[in-house]
Amino acid sequence: MAEAVASCVHCGFCLPACPTYLALGEEMDSPRGRIVLMKGALEGELAQEEVLPHVDRCLGCLACVTACPSGVEYGDLLSPFREMAEQQRSRPFMQELTRTLTNQTLPYPGRFRAAAVIGRYTKVFRRLLPPALRTMLDLLPDRLPPRVDLPSVSPARGKRRARVALLSGCVQQVLTPGINRATVDVLTRNGVDVIIPPRQGCCGALSMHTGAAAQARALARRNLNAFDLAQCDAIVTNAAGCGSGMHEYPLLFAGEAEEQTAAKFAAKVQDIAVFLDKLGIEPPPALAQPVTVAYHDACHLAHAQGVTDAPRKLLSAIPNLTLTPVPEGEICCGSAGSYNIEQPEIAAQLGRRKAEAILGTGAQAVVTGNIGCMTQIDNHLRRLGTPLPIYHTVELLNGLPIS
Numbered sequence: 001m002a003e004a005v006a007s008c009v010h011c012g013f014c015l016p017a018c019p020t021y022l023a024l025g026e027e028m029d030s031p032r033g034r035i036v037l038m039k040g041a042l043e044g045e046l047a048q049e050e051v052l053p054h055v056d057r058c059l060g061c062l063a064c065v066t067a068c069p070s071g072v073e074y075g076d077l078l079s080p081f082r083e084m085a086e087q088q089r090s091r092p093f094m095q096e097l098t099r100t101l102t103n104q105t106l107p108y109p110g111r112f113r114a115a116a117v118i119g120r121y122t123k124v125f126r127r128l129l130p131p132a133l134r135t136m137l138d139l140l141p142d143r144l145p146p147r148v149d150l151p152s153v154s155p156a157r158g159k160r161r162a163r164v165a166l167l168s169g170c171v172q173q174v175l176t177p178g179i180n181r182a183t184v185d186v187l188t189r190n191g192v193d194v195i196i197p198p199r200q201g202c203c204g205a206l207s208m209h210t211g212a213a214a215q216a217r218a219l220a221r222r223n224l225n226a227f228d229l230a231q232c233d234a235i236v237t238n239a240a241g242c243g244s245g246m247h248e249y250p251l252l253f254a255g256e257a258e259e260q261t262a263a264k265f266a267a268k269v270q271d272i273a274v275f276l277d278k279l280g281i282e283p284p285p286a287l288a289q290p291v292t293v294a295y296h297d298a299c300h301l302a303h304a305q306g307v308t309d310a311p312r313k314l315l316s317a318i319p320n321l322t323l324t325p326v327p328e329g330e331i332c333c334g335s336a337g338s339y340n341i342e343q344p345e346i347a348a349q350l351g352r353r354k355a356e357a358i359l360g361t362g363a364q365a366v367v368t369g370n371i372g373c374m375t376q377i378d379n380h381l382r383r384l385g386t387p388l389p390i391y392h393t394v395e396l397l398n399g400l401p402i403s
């Protein structure tokens, strides 16, 4: 933490890249402001009440890291600071309840599925609920797609070129199970064995980014035990948030017995687009007719993992598909894990801004590499009365017909 604080020279280059600074216009809600606040808290000069509201409003999007010319590793400050603060703070009852419900539901597919079903019947009582619970309810889908159970081993078709283990994720496999299906199809079609370790679970990113470090470690530990590193060339993920979270395992286990295992594990983690781009894939199936698609950079892919070219390269190879950039592409859509539950006003402002930017491109569809962004963008395009089809990169690579 000290290193990140010390390397900031307060130049302010990160300010225009910070979504909360753009939304609120407050220095204390900018990366530079938050670094000063966290430093003050760490040195005992500032009280938690002065610091935490601003740190809570941070999306953890890491756009500031991309923008910073001095290489300040803001993420290495934020996560440990949140963990430390979480052990000392107390929250109002409703906030604590919302947080507990979120942390005890989202990372567990079975519980999330049950919550979505219960939520559907509870929507008639929506008006009677406190605002925080109303926000949670609004985010639950009206209808879930049928469950897709994938085999624990899907062999490569044709000559085997690689063997990977796939993180099946938590929320995504409930909301859009077709993404994992498409991932397995594209990989096997391109000569890759896909193992889905049955004992795996949520990557822990959601817990990690809200300071619930004990839960994050328990979830991460489960994955360290479930994935056999010797059996795979890479651990592939199709959710930017999970990829970023698993790359943070060494930070999460710093000074713990699992530190070395966590480093070896993280070194094997690759986003699906990165893996496919390096592997080199057969030409993807053509779209039925020419379509312009807006590519949305998920923060946890672009800023946290530095992945911007691979998905664009893969998508550009699809015949009949024209990719168009989204203005202000570096600005977060406001999804950021459970942010739209904990900070609904800012999340809504950012979601609307992103939806308007996408509509301004004139694109007929949207593509991105993160389920959280897909849900948030879909939600805000609908609120504007102009829904567009939204796809994961791998769904388009798999030949999903769009018109």
Ligand code: SF4
Pocket: 007, 008, 009, 010, 011, 012, 013, 014, 015, 031, 032, 064, 067, 068, 069, 070, 071, 072
């Ligand atoms: S975080 Fe980087 S860009 Fe922002 S003020 Fe500090 S040194 Fe400048």
Ligand code: SF4
Pocket: 017, 018, 019, 020, 021, 029, 030, 031, 034, 057, 058, 059, 060, 061, 062, 063, 064, 065, 074
């Ligand atoms: S992580 Fe995102 S929201 Fe937080 S300070 Fe950096 S740019 Fe701003």
